[in-house]
Amino acid sequence: MRTVRTDFPILDQRINGRSLVYLDSAATSQKPRQVIEAVARFYRETNANVHRGLYGLSVGATELYEGARKKVAAFIGVDPEEVIFTRGTTESLNALSYSLGEAWVGPGDEILVTVMEHHANLVPWQELAKRKGAVLQAVGITPEGELDLEDFRRKLSPRTRIVAVTHVSNVLGTVNPISEIAEMAHEVGAKVVVDAAQAVPHMSVRVKEQGCDFLAFSGHKMLAPTGIGVLWGRKELLEEIPPFLTGGEMIREVWIDRATWNDPPYKFEAGTPPVAQAVGLGAAVEYLEGLGMEEVRRHEEELVAKVLEGLLARDYVDVYGPRDPARRGGVVAFNLKGIHPHDVATLLDQEGIAIRAGHHCAQPLHRLLGIAASCRVSVYVYNTPDDIEAFLAALDRVWEALGG
Amino acid sequence: MSPYEDLIIDHWRNPRNKGTLADPDVDVTEANVPCGDVLRLQLKVRDGTVQDVRFNGRGCAISMASASLLTEMVKGKKLDELREMREEELLEALGGVIKPRLSCALLSYRTLKKALEALGVHARRASS
Numbered sequence: 371m372r373t374v375r376t377d378f379p380i381l382d383q384r385i386n387g388r389s390l391v392y393l394d395s396a397a398t399s400q401k402p403r404q405v406i407e408a409v410a411r412f413y414r415e416t417n418a419n420v421h422r423g424l425y426g427l428s429v430g431a432t433e434l435y436e437g438a439r440k441k442v443a444a445f446i447g448v449d450p451e452e453v454i455f456t457r458g459t460t461e462s463l464n465a466l467s468y469s470l471g472e473a474w475v476g477p478g479d480e481i482l483v484t485v486m487e488h489h490a491n492l493v494p495w496q497e498l499a500k501r502k503g504a505v506l507q508a509v510g511i512t513p514e515g516e517l518d519l520e521d522f523r524r525k526l527s528p529r530t531r532i533v534a535v536t537h538v539s540n541v542l543g544t545v546n547p548i549s550e551i552a553e554m555a556h557e558v559g560a561k562v563v564v565d566a567a568q569a570v571p572h573m574s575v576r577v578k579e580q581g582c583d584f585l586a587f588s589g590h591k592m593l594a595p596t597g598i599g600v601l602w603g604r605k606e607l608l609e610e611i612p613p614f615l616t617g618g619e620m621i622r623e624v625w626i627d628r629a630t631w632n633d634p635p636y637k638f639e640a641g642t643p644p645v646a647q648a649v650g651l652g653a654a655v656e657y658l659e660g661l662g663m664e665e666v667r668r669h670e671e672e673l674v675a676k677v678l679e680g681l682l683a684r685d686y687v688d689v690y691g692p693r694d695p696a697r698r699g700g701v702v703a704f705n706l707k708g709i710h711p712h713d714v715a716t717l718l719d720q721e722g723i724a725i726r727a728g729h730h731c732a733q734p735l736h737r738l739l740g741i742a743a744s745c746r747v748s749v750y751v752y753n754t755p756d757d758i759e760a761f762l763a764a765l766d767r768v769w770e771a772l773g774g
Numbered sequence: 775m776s777p778y779e780d781l782i783i784d785h786w787r788n789p790r791n792k793g794t795l796a797d798p799d800v801d802v803t804e805a806n807v808p809c810g811d812v813l814r815l816q817l818k819v820r821d822g823t824v825q826d827v828r829f830n831g832r833g834c835a836i837s838m839a840s841a842s843l844l845t846e847m848v849k850g851k852k853l854d855e856l857r858e859m860r861e862e863e864l865l866e867a868l869g870g871v872i873k874p875r876l877s878c879a880l881l882s883y884r885t886l887k888k889a890l891e892a893l894g895v896h897a898r899r900a901s902s
Contacts, residue, residue, distance in 0.1 A: 710834030712809055716875060717778065728808060742810025742832075771778065772786075772835060 374661070375752045377402040385722035391757045394726045396540055396568060396701045396748030398590045401654075405593055408653035412646045420645055421619060421636075435645050438652030439635070445655045446585075447576040448602055454635040455643050458599035459567040460490040462586035463534075465614040465638070466563060466601060467494035470532065470584070473611045474561060477503035479531045482560070484509040484517060484546075485738055486539040489731040491565040495534050504531070508734070515542040515691040523554060530560040537569035537585075538699035541732045541746065542691030543674070545569075545699055552581035561607070567591055571750070572670055572700050574663035583607055589647065593751075594654035598647035601638070608634035615640035658751075666751055670700045673749040673758055677702045680762040686769050690739060701748040703730070706765075709772050711745040717768045723761050778835065779869035785839035790846050793828045800892045804885040806877055811837045815845075815885045819893065822853050829882070836868075836875050841882040843867055848886065853895045856886065 375381055378400045383390055392400060412434060418427035420435045436450070443450040456462045475481065481495050485508050499506040509522045517535075526533075533555040538545050552562045562582040569575055571592030577585055584607070589598035603611075613620055613631055620640040622630045631637045658666065675695040681687045681704050690703045706714055711727035718725055726746040729736045736743065747761060795801075798816035805812045811833030818826035827849050829841045844864060848856060861883045865871050871879040 710809070710811075710837075712834045712875065712878065713778075713836070716836075716872070729810070772783070 374402075375754065377404065377657075378752050379403055379406070381752060385724075386720055388722035391721075391723040391760050393747040393749065393753065393757065393761060394724050395571075395750035395753075396591070396730075396746065397726055398596070399571065399593050399750050400752060401593055401595070401650075402657055404657050405595070405650050405653045409595060409646050409650040412649045417646070419642055431645055434649045434652070435643065438648040438655075441652045441655045442600060445659065446570060446602065447578050449605065451633070451635055452602055452605050452608065454601040454603070454608075454638040455648055456586075456599045456601050457597055457644070458588040458590065459565060459586045460599075462599055462601035463490050463563070463565065464494045466584055466586070466603075467498045468614045469611040469638070470561065470563070470607075471498040471502060475499075475502045475504050475531050478529065479504045480527060480529045481506050481532045481534065482509060482522075482525055482530050482555075483507070483534045484522075484536065485511055486517070486542055486544065486732065486735050487534070487536055488540050488565060488567070489733070490567075491534050491536055491563075492734070495532070505529075509535075511542070511544075511738070514693070515539075516544050516697070517546050517551075519547075519550070522551065526554060526558050526560070528558050530555070530558050532563060533560045534563040534565070536565040536567075537575070538566075538572070538701075539691070539732075539735075540568050540701060541703045541730050541735055541744065543698035543701045543703070544691055545697055548580045548582055552583075556581070568699050568701065571658075573667045577602060589651040589654065592651075592654055593657055594651035595644075595647040597644045598651045600651075603634075605634065608638070613637050613640065617641055619643070661751060669751065670749050671695050671698075673753055673755065674698055674700060674702060676755060676758045677747055677749070677761075680758065680765075684762075684765070684769075686773055687765075690744060700750065701746055703744040703746045705741060705744050706769060706773060709768070711743045713772055714745050714765075714768055717771060718761070718764055721760075721764045721767075723764055725761070781843070781869050782835060782839040785842040786835040789829075789838065789842040791827050791829060791849070792842065794830060795826060795828045798828075800889045802885060802888045802892055804881060804888055806833070806837065806881050809834065809837075809878065811878065811881055813837065813841055813881050813885045815841070815882070815889050817848070817889055817893070819853065824848050824851050824853070824856070829885075833881065834875075834878050836871065836878040837881045840864065840868055840879045841885075844882040844886060853890065853893065856890060857895050859886075 416430045418431040420432040510518045564582045564585045566587045570587040585602045590596040617640040688705045715727035795816045799819045801816045803814045813831035827845045
């Protein structure tokens with residue numbers, strides 16, 4: 371994937387005299403010129419509100435917006451009317467916790483999450499449990515950093531109404547067996563909500579084959595602009611659950627004292643949507659399909675293997691999560707013994723290497739690991755083996771400066 | 775400017791006034807929750823002057839070096855003088871701190887202000 375890097379103008383720049391090595395794509399990805407151009411072209415040529423104008427521009431904008439929905443649907447193997455555009459994963463999960471929670475959870479019911487959830491797939495369910503008098507439980511992990519499926523089985527009960535689980539951990543990198551989880555959850559009649567923010571950008575996800583009920587992801591982590599994300603839900607469930615936001619676009623008929631809803635997905639898209647951002651997401655999907663998601667996955671596995679090999683060979687480094695690159699997504703979390711992650715990140719930044727340091731919005735997991743914070747590198751299509759070598763060499767210099 | 779001047783490395787590796795006091799007049803703890811940095815500061819005060827000081831905690835090199843340096847700046851100072859101390863003085867003493875790490879460097883300053891408030895010594899205006 372050597373030619374890909376030149377598609378990303380931001381990677382041309384130099385930081386402190388060195389070329390930028392961007393290893394924080396799990397936080398947000400960089401954008402190829404194809405996406406930047408698609409957004410700019412929309413504003414230059416087609417900008418108008420969607421679904422309501424009777425003039426040509428609006429028809430064009432609507433076609434582009436709905437075209438993006440079709441591209442996204444095909445990309446994850448679902449029907450377009452099941453694809454709801456949101457602001458991102460966090461909004462998708464929060465909205466769902468209200469809509470699904472309202473229809474589906476009552477006092478004494480149980481909600482099952484995992485200790486490796488990003489706060490965005492934990493706190494909305496905590497709040498739902500509080501509102502409804504439901505009980506929140508969390509599945510643990512094995513010493514290798516994989517989901518403890520025995521614990522999962524133990525904590526499932528006939529009262530479990532919702533299972534909320536991440537597809538790929540944004541800290542451990544662990545790829546969770548969604549099909550298996552969905553099968554077990556469905557046996558007790560629970561609905562399965564998947565946080566796929568770290569999965570959809572990096573691997574071929576065929577949603578219907580996984581058997582989950584809802585799935586959320588963000589555009590900005592998959593080469594698209596910020597402010598656009600997706601909530602996918604099974605059509606029959608989207609018809610059943612109430613909307614979270616009400617107002618324009620989502621409505622069919624309104625009287626002064628009541629209203630009826632539009633069909634999904636519009637029922638869940640109140641207000642003027644982020645049209646240009648959706649068009650950008652459509653362009654990002656096209657770009658990724660051009661590379662081929664199998665190839666994206668293969669490329670990342672190769673880079674992650676190189677990161678893991680390099681980190682595990684350094685005895686001053688602690689690595690978290692599975693050792694096998696095949697069982698991981700594109701992130702690797704680690705610590706330098708006795709050194710705070712922020713010190714590592716600051717010194718790497720001096721060499722033009724951008725990594726993340728902190729708790730990565732996963733405080734319960736860090737508490738479980740017995741650490742306050744960690745460093746995290748994450749890779750994407752534009753990273754090269756040279757990036758990884760530069761990172762590992764710089765890490766040795768950090769250790770020289772601060773360690774020992 | 776390097777984010778890790780020799781001074782910072784020195785104070786981080788060889789912290790001054792680290793430990794606990796047997797009989798402090800004030801004992802406060804502050805944290806930088808997002809990064810997990812925690813700092814405990816104790817002062818012994820006689821006749822309005824800081825007679826002794828200790829810190830303890832865990833965190834990044836910048837926050838811990840800053841705490842160590844702050845204890846040196848505080849010891850022997852009058853509480854009235856400390857009330858007037860500005861955060862810029864600490865940052866200058868540290869040799870300058872890069873923007874993303876200001877909150878690390880100023881954890882010790884915030885902890886000192888908390889200690890002064892606990893002693894009933896209030897700043898004339900909130901520090902900016």
